[in-house]
Amino acid sequence: MSSAHSHPVAASARELIVAHGGRVTRTRIAVIETLQRSAHPLSHDEIGAALDAAGIVHDRVTLYRALEWLVEQGIAQRIAGGERAWRFEIRREDAHRHAHFHCDRCGQIVCLDDVPATPSPALPAGFEFDRAELVLHGACADCGRQGIKEGAR
Amino acid sequence: MSSAHSHPVAASARELIVAHGGRVTRTRIAVIETLQRSAHPLSHDEIGAALDAAGIVHDRVTLYRALEWLVEQGIAQRIAGGERAWRFEIRREDAHRHAHFHCDRCGQIVCLDDVPATPSPALPAGFEFDRAELVLHGACADCGRQGIKEGAR
DNA sequence: CGCTCTAATGCTACAATGTTGCATCAATGC
DNA sequence: GCATTGATGCAACATTGTAGCATTAGAGCG
Known part of the structure; x- marks a missing residue:
């Protein structure tokens, strides 16, 4: 397997x-x-x-x-x-820096290989950038179909 | 006050x-x-x-x-x-959806009002988008000046 | 193969963060 | 002032993550 x-x-x-x-x-x-x-x-x-x-x-x-x-x-x-x-x-x-999707209903996290994590970090002076974390929230395909109720928790 | x-x-x-x-x-x-x-x-x-x-x-x-x-x-x-x-x-x-900066040294979180959180969420079919969270990591102005050692923890 | 050295492991104990249940208190409306 | 019930305070517990330390077992070597 x-x-x-x-x-x-x-x-x-x-x-x-x-x-x-x-x-x-x-x-x-x-x-x-x-x-x-x-x-x-x-x-x-x-x-x-x-x-x-x-x-x-x-x-x-x-x-x-x-x-x-x-x-x-x-x-x-x-x-x-x-x-x-x-x-x-x-x-x-290959896809080192990708965003993630967090389903607020089932808690599952999915990799969004197509969505790059960081666009252009325009940081204030003195700040040192290391990496970005982009997490999208919502309902995944499975949960979304069941209709969204009571949102996140 | x-x-x-x-x-x-x-x-x-x-x-x-x-x-x-x-x-x-x-x-x-x-x-x-x-x-x-x-x-x-x-x-x-x-x-x-x-x-x-x-x-x-x-x-x-x-x-x-x-x-x-x-x-x-x-x-x-x-x-x-x-x-x-x-x-x-x-x-x-006014600035409902902004990104945040997390200093990996002091743990402080700073609001980046200028950086919008979400660009274009191209989600897979069936996914319902609710909101995005963009967190940039690195060292803040105070910590960065002291030189970065031992990174995140 | 057996020996040595020490990185990893497996406890136990603990710390930090967050939740549940329930009796009591107090904000609101009358 | 009084009743109603939302909000609080306390105790007990659940989950997630760390620290210390004795023991086990990889890896290199003779």
């Missing part, structure tokens, strides 16, 4: 880890592969569930640290979802 | 509350005035501190609920800061 993705998997998890001077552990491999397989950013919780499903024994803290390391190494990146939990996705060279 | 702000206060807190069919309480008034006085979005914590400083007795939960109500009524709006805490600001008619 690794052929039907819109996002081609560039490097193997093992290669990525070694290339960044880290140790190859089951947790890191599983986390990277889970992220690579997913079409949208995942939360700690979702990644943890995926590891459980795959029978990978892991600790909550270990998962946090594995993700922290991936972000530090530039392998993955964090985005601030609509809720107060981080979400993670593999950093792909 | 309401003259030296860059953002002119449109309506009095009392008027705003009554207009939305709510009861005028000391907590709500203080929260609204605090937000109106601030040039940038505030977190629960910061608002709580402001109430304390003003001698307004209040409960943490009450503050959460007051803010929740303000957002429901459209008086205030929430933005997802870089950290996992919400930040709040008064919704102003």
Whole structure:
């Protein structure tokens, strides 16, 4: 089960880890592969569930640290979802800076590969620009069809 | 005590509350005035501190609920800061949709009134657009001058 | 293969942020 | 002043994320 993705998997998890001077552990491999397989950013919780499903024994803290390391190494990146939990996705060279869509009904986050994240940051003097995060809010295709009620929460 | 702000206060807190069919309480008034006085979005914590400083007795939960109500009524709006805490600001008619800048060093959030939040949301079919949140990351004027080290966290 | 070194892990404990339930208080309308 | 009920305050809990530390297990080497 690794052929039907819109996002081609560039490097193997093992290669990525070694290339960044880290140790190859089951947790890191599983986390990277889970992220690579997913079409949208995942939360700690979702990644943890995926590891459980795959029978990978892991600790909550270990998962946090594995993700922290991936972000530090530039392998993955964090985005601030609509809720107060981080979400993670593999950093792909092709569509590195894209916007995200947050469904205010189901909480799902979708990558908008076509929408670039940052246009022209006209910042005040003295400010140093690093990156932009563009999150569109609304209802996704599934939720939108069911009619929008009671909005976000 | 309401003259030296860059953002002119449109309506009095009392008027705003009554207009939305709510009861005028000391907590709500203080929260609204605090937000109106601030040039940038505030977190629960910061608002709580402001109430304390003003001698307004209040409960943490009450503050959460007051803010929740303000957002429901459209008086205030929430933005997802870089950290996992919400930040709040008064919704102003003039610059309703502006971007925000998050300093990854000091955590401060600044309103970029000049930068519009959303250009052209070309969403996939079936998606319903509600609003956009554009957050630029980097170092603010104060932090940038001190040189950037150890990046975000 | 066995040994060493230390990066990662897996606890436990804790901090910060946010929510729920319920009894009490007080703003509003009469 | 009195009743009604929205708003508060408190306690208890849920979720998300961190810190400290002993133990485990990758990776390199003889």
